[in-house]
Structure formats: C-alpha cells, structure tokens
Amino acid sequence: MIIKVKSLGYFGIESFLTEVEVDISNGLPTFNIVGLGDTAINESKERIKAGIRNSGYKLDPKRIIVNLTPANIKKVGTHFDLPITVVIICGQKAFDYKKEILENYLFMGEISLSGDLKRTQGIVNGAILAKELGYKGIVIPFDNLKEGSLIKGIDVIVVKNLKDIEIFLTTGEFQKIENSTNIDKKLEDIYNEDLDFSHVKGQEKAKRALEICAAGGHNFLMVGTPGCGKTMLAKRIMSILPPLTEDEKIELTKLYSIAGKLTEENPIITKRPFRSPHHTSSGVAIIGGGRTPALGEITLANKGVLFLDEIVEFKKDILENLREPLEEKKISITRAGYRVEFPSDFILLASCNPCKCGMYFEPNGLCTCTPNEVSNYMKKLSGPILDRIDLKIEMTRLSEDELLDNSLKETSEEIRKRVINARNLQKKRFNSDKLNSHMTRNDIEKFIVLDENLKILLKTAIKNLNLSARAYDRILKVARTIADLSNSKNIEREHLFEAISYRITER
Incomplete structure (x- = not known):
C-alpha cells in the first residue's frame, strides 16, 4: 500500500506542491530516497531512522523506498524530514491514523536524532501554498510558529516531536494557533x-x-x-x-x-x-x-x-x-x-x-x-x-x-513625517504602492506637466549637461518627489532647479 503526504518544494522563490510517497515491502533491508533530492535530503535517512527509534517506534527491517514527486525538479531543504518520517510511520502502521488528515495538511519540519522537531526554512512559502491550493492547514515545528502564523485563513498546527504528530494524526485534535500578524513590541519597527x-x-x-x-x-x-x-x-x-x-x-x-x-x-x-x-x-x-x-x-x-x-x-x-x-x-x-x-x-x-x-x-x-x-x-x-x-x-x-x-x-x-506624507501622496496618485522612481513614460506624461518656462529651463540643462533620455526622465521623477515633499500639486521652478542640481556632477 502506497502512503502519500503533502509537502512543499521551491526553486528560487517559486513554490510547488510536492508529494512524498513510500513503498514498504519485504526484501533486503534498505532505505532509499529518490526524486532528485539534494545532499540534505539524502543525509536525512540517518536522522529519520534515529528519530523514529528514539521516539519509541519500531523500524521494521524492510525495503523502504521514498519518492518525491514531481521527480524531474530538484528538491532542497531539511523540511522534507517530517513528511518522510510521517509516511514511514504510517506505512508501518505504527498507529491508527486518520487518512483525511494526510490529505488535507502540508507537513514541513526538520527532525533531530531524538525525534524532536527543529526550525526549518521556507515555512511562509508553505503556508501561502497551502492556502492557495485550498488545503486545510499546515503542520510545522513549534519554533516556526511566528512565521507560519503570518498567513491568515488556514490552520497552523505546531508540533514539538513525533509524539505530538501521533496525537494529531490519531485524534485530529490539537491546539490550533490563531493566525495573527501582531508582533511583539521587541520586534516592532523601531529604528536605532x-x-x-x-x-x-x-x-x-x-x-x-x-x-x-x-x-x-x-x-x-x-x-x-x-x-x-x-x-x-x-x-x-x-x-x-x-x-x-x-x-x-x-x-x-x-x-x-x-x-x-x-x-x-x-x-x-x-x-x-x-x-x-x-x-x-x-x-x-x-x-x-x-x-x-x-x-x-x-x-x-x-x-x-x-x-x-x-x-x-x-x-x-x-x-x-x-x-x-x-x-x-x-x-x-x-x-x-x-x-x-x-x-x-x-x-x-x-x-x-x-x-x-x-x-x-x-x-x-x-x-x-x-x-x-x-x-x-x-x-x-x-x-x-x-x-x-x-x-x-x-x-x-x-x-x-x-x-x-x-x-x-x-x-x-520630523523628516520621517514628511517622507511618509510624500509617500501617501504617491499612493493616492497612482492608486498603488508605486513610488515616483517607478514611474513609466506614460506616468510621466500623465502626472508631470511643465509650463513653457520650465521646458526652456530643462532644455538648457539637457544641452549644457549632455543628458540622456533616461537622465531627463529621472530629473522629472526627482522633481516630482521634491514637489510632493513640499505638498505642491504642480512642479514649480525651484523644484526643477533642485532636481537638476543633483546632476551637476555629470559635467
């Protein structure tokens, strides 16, 4: 019988669903992991075997093959320890588990030799992927609690060891952590x-x-x-x-x-x-x-x-x-x-x-x-x-x-207040989090209007400083920011003068 557990793989910053499946059969005792795993995954075999034994579970001397799918994409990270351990324990029928839990939750976590779960990376990606694909929740180490709780709308189940996993898989009951982005005061955005x-x-x-x-x-x-x-x-x-x-x-x-x-x-x-x-x-x-x-x-x-x-x-x-x-x-x-x-x-x-x-x-x-x-x-x-x-x-x-x-x-x-006010003006202007430095040519034509006197001033600057088209655009963007800092709806002569002054070193 093939047992499957869901987990996460990522390549660069792109995440993809990974199925961890196991086949346990009679034969010469071996333990192989296939599916393009990296060195950390290949070395996990010894961690997993020790963790299972030291948690009080029996590891039968059988032929164990674990497959990570899709098999054509390289898998990296120690977070595959937990799903591999879960499929092996469930495959050996160490206890009666609820099949629907395996089908509705993603599992991520690194296992120690004692069977305790340790902090791993990529937890936020896993929570986001679980939500996007419609899974009920994610099972993660207790040390990753704050990362996982950033994403709202899914259950975040935290476990400390394999005994906690057994309780959750057999009863389906566990303390579910409320998703919240409230940060401890010591973690707040306070500058030095x-x-x-x-x-x-x-x-x-x-x-x-x-x-x-x-x-x-x-x-x-x-x-x-x-x-x-x-x-x-x-x-x-x-x-x-x-x-x-x-x-x-x-x-x-x-x-x-x-x-x-x-x-x-x-x-x-x-x-x-x-x-x-x-x-x-x-x-x-x-x-x-x-x-x-x-x-x-x-x-x-x-x-x-x-x-x-x-x-x-x-x-x-x-x-x-x-x-x-x-x-x-x-x-x-x-x-x-x-x-x-x-x-x-x-x-x-x-x-x-x-x-x-x-x-x-x-x-x-x-x-x-x-x-x-x-x-x-x-x-x-x-x-x-x-x-x-x-x-x-x-x-x-x-x-x-x-x-x-x-x-x-x-x-x-005092300076920060002006900066925040200028950014709020940009947010209102673009109806997004776009900043003036991100303006496209269409944005410049739409939001930056110069009178004839300012055009003459700019033309002189382009000629004397030998400015490129890109430098011309950047002068206009800087002038728009200077105007925003002054709470000015339009770009005035002093705003454009100041913007040009920051290009004088190109002489």
Whole structure:
C-alpha cells in the first residue's frame, strides 16, 4: 500500500506542491530516497531512522523506498524530514491514523536524532501554498510558529516531536494557533536612536538628498573626501524610511525564510533591510545564482536599501549586472540548468572617493593625484550605471565651525513625517504602492506637466549637461518627489532647479 503526504518544494522563490510517497515491502533491508533530492535530503535517512527509534517506534527491517514527486525538479531543504518520517510511520502502521488528515495538511519540519522537531526554512512559502491550493492547514515545528502564523485563513498546527504528530494524526485534535500578524513590541519597527539625523553636523545637502531618496525611492551617489560622513549618513536613512506594510512583511519574511536568514530571535522581518556587502564579495553573493539558485544581496535588500561603500572598488562585472535591477526592480538569472527571476526593488546608496588619495575636493593642494589619475579612477563607474543614479552630490570635510556647532538639528522623526506624507501622496496618485522612481513614460506624461518656462529651463540643462533620455526622465521623477515633499500639486521652478542640481556632477 502506497502512503502519500503533502509537502512543499521551491526553486528560487517559486513554490510547488510536492508529494512524498513510500513503498514498504519485504526484501533486503534498505532505505532509499529518490526524486532528485539534494545532499540534505539524502543525509536525512540517518536522522529519520534515529528519530523514529528514539521516539519509541519500531523500524521494521524492510525495503523502504521514498519518492518525491514531481521527480524531474530538484528538491532542497531539511523540511522534507517530517513528511518522510510521517509516511514511514504510517506505512508501518505504527498507529491508527486518520487518512483525511494526510490529505488535507502540508507537513514541513526538520527532525533531530531524538525525534524532536527543529526550525526549518521556507515555512511562509508553505503556508501561502497551502492556502492557495485550498488545503486545510499546515503542520510545522513549534519554533516556526511566528512565521507560519503570518498567513491568515488556514490552520497552523505546531508540533514539538513525533509524539505530538501521533496525537494529531490519531485524534485530529490539537491546539490550533490563531493566525495573527501582531508582533511583539521587541520586534516592532523601531529604528536605532543612535542613528538619528539630529546627531549629524553639517552636510545639509546630503541630508536633503537622503530625504528625497527615502520619499521617492531614488538612487543616490555620494562622492567625497574620506571622513566627510558618507557612511554615517547612509546608515541613517533607515531612521526616515516609512514602516513596512503587512504585505511587505510577508514578502520579505518569505524571501528571508527561503534564504535561511530567519532566527528564533528574529522570526519575522519587521524592519526594512539595510544590506552593505563588502567590495570583495563575489558576483553570486551580490547578484544571486550559483549551482542552485540562491538569493543575492540585491534581493535580500528588497523593499529596503543596498549600500555599496566605495563602489568603484567593486568588480566591474558586478556593477554592470546592476543595470537590470536598477531599471526593472528585478533580476533575471539564466544558467545552463535553470532560469529564475528574483525581486530587487531597493534604493541604491553608493559612496566613493573622488580620486585614489581622496583629497581632490579639498583646498590647499592636498590631492597628490594627477588629472589623468583622477579621471581614470572615476571611469570605473560606467556611463550606463551613472545614468541610472538619480541624485549625485560632492562632499567635503566639515569646517572648524561646523565641527564645533552643538546646536539642535532636525530629528529623524520630523523628516520621517514628511517622507511618509510624500509617500501617501504617491499612493493616492497612482492608486498603488508605486513610488515616483517607478514611474513609466506614460506616468510621466500623465502626472508631470511643465509650463513653457520650465521646458526652456530643462532644455538648457539637457544641452549644457549632455543628458540622456533616461537622465531627463529621472530629473522629472526627482522633481516630482521634491514637489510632493513640499505638498505642491504642480512642479514649480525651484523644484526643477533642485532636481537638476543633483546632476551637476555629470559635467
């Protein structure tokens, strides 16, 4: 008799239903798992046998074949431990179970040698799939409770060991956890008070540019002297970004669950991610891919910020691979054996020195680089990449007066209120969560109307700065965000002037 249990498989971030079936027959005692399982699944045989024995169940010396279907798609993850264990126990008739439970629930969980269930990845995907396919619920380890309870409309059954599984399969009764997205206060979206804008001295233009970035989702490049505050400012953007919506929390928790980045201390993503990979990171680590499709930093930064400190030190092929995600807000990865698509909707913050010694902007001849060396250093950033960055500013070290100024500055909370108000205006304008940086050509023609004087101003800027069509569009998008921050229905002359000023470094 063939016993079947439902579980989940995923490839990249796409989930699919997997049936785990077992055939137990007389013959030479063997235990084989077929169906394109990865190393973790093949190694699960010893964990499962020990877990069954140490939970007090007998493991008959028979020929056991476990099949994972569909057999033509590779299966990854330790969450197959539980469904494989359940089909073997039920196949051996260790107890009388209710067949309808096996038919109506998905099972996910990693098993230990003692038979206890341990935290595993992909739980949010499993809950979403169970709901979409009309299953009654999902059975998961107790440690994954908060992840599973994010999805409403299904039963979330949490178990600690195989004895709990037996109780549920025989009686059909178990404590069902109420689905809720209420998060403990310790997990709320509270930014670090040590990273407040009120602590920043000087650099008013950089702070203003960061406010525009946060309001409209624009990309930003800071070129400045070492020690002028580029990294310090970049970290503080998190204090002015609006909190995540419930849908965004689910989307991010799903991504981080698949990537195995969730922990018992942080089982749900409640804050916008801030990813800052080192310039020595590999292309796979930043972009994604690999032998099996893994998420890169640009996907882990989805709905948040990707900060590339000293961007010119990154490998050229990695920077060029950012073209698609910066434009399309997604990345398509094609390899010999697969093609996947990951979301990459992030704000790019980047910083670099103006030259090798870093002192090019400083007075009194501190720079030791030749004009040719300065030119070659900045040429590491190609034109197409610079074209996709909305705001660029030059920064120098603070003066003595600025360093000694202890007057009160505007707090992050005050700036954040303006950012949230600007985003609400965009939500009302587009009737969606689209930001100004996401506007298409049709959106620009519909929502951005310039009078003749503004057109003349823009025409002059295009000619003098040698702007491309993409740069022209991005100036209009930034101007629209600046107008939103001012609660202005139309783009005024000062809004367009400010937007153009952030492209002056292209001279």
